[in-house]
Amino acid sequence: AVYGFLQYFFDAVSTFEPSHVVCCWDMGKGTFRTEKYDGYKSNRIEAPLELIPQFDLVKDVVAELGVPNIGLAGYEADDCIGTLASLYSDNSEVYILTGDHDMLQLIDENVKVVIMKKGRSNYKVYDLAELLEEKGLTPRQVIDLKGFMGDTSDNYPGVKGIGEKTALKLLTEYGTVEGVIENLHLLPKGVRTKIEADLDMLHLSRELAEIRCDVPVVCELTEALWQLQRETAARKFQELEFGSLMHLIAEVQDERGIVQIELGDLG
DSSP states (O other): OHHHHHHHHHHHHHHHOEEEEEEEOOOOSOBHHHHHOTTTTTTOOOOOTTTHHHHHHHHHHHHHHTOOEEOOTBSOHHHHHHHHHHHHTTTSOEEEEESOGGGGGGOBTTEEEEEEOSSTTOEEEEOHHHHHHHHSOOHHHHHHHHHHHOBTTTTBOOSTTOOHHHHHHHHHHHOSHHHHHHTGGGSOHHHHHHHHHTHHHHHHHHHHHSOOSOOSOOOOGGGSBOOOOHHHHHHHHHHTTOGGGHHHHHHOOSSOOSEEEEEEOOO
16 A cells, blocks of 8 residues: 555656645544544444554654655545645645545645546646636535535435435535525425424535635644655655665756646555
8 A cells, every 4th residue: 555655646746846745634534523423434334453553653654755744633635735725825726635625625725636537647736717617616605515416435324315416506506505405485395394404414415525624733834845865755755675666766856837736546
């Protein structure tokens, strides 16, 4: 797992040429979301025993590269990324690298979301225009969409009987969850009945879907300057018998790009 992580990490660095890099992590299952809804992510299978010790090991490797590891108990990596992206975007261009489409809600004028697709060097970059063109949504509507349709991977239901197609239609016509609720009397009876029956779950699902951007985490940009610690990285690679990856260290250029990139959810 660590070997694969490093391949994807260096591929992303090579592709986007960041000036600063931060890596965010989940810090255990228990979060404020599981406190609000005990079914949240309860459908996830346990990680294979062989994988568990690699979580701490990969953080060690990241630290040896010279990259800050950020995480906070009670919150998900997404919340840490959202908080730092919001902080950095005041003065910088931020790229969030992830495989999670929920992160599209974090896009703004200075924040782009890079979705990792299958295979290395296969990325889809979303900004406000691309999100609207491809999905017909604003960032805020990404959250409302999950409120209506729920999320099977995170195990919260949304409004029973409302799928993506209907949810998109409602948001296109009325803009927000509140806009839909204010116009319930205009909806077809079947849709109206479903929403009225699940109003509490609609609001809860939207709350679970929203990434927090006010998490008490701090990482100054000076701490995140991407300047590969070649000697410590090489020693760590040798310790792990990653000889075939040594070329990745040699290939990192000294020239710096002009962007920041947040690395999260690489697993």
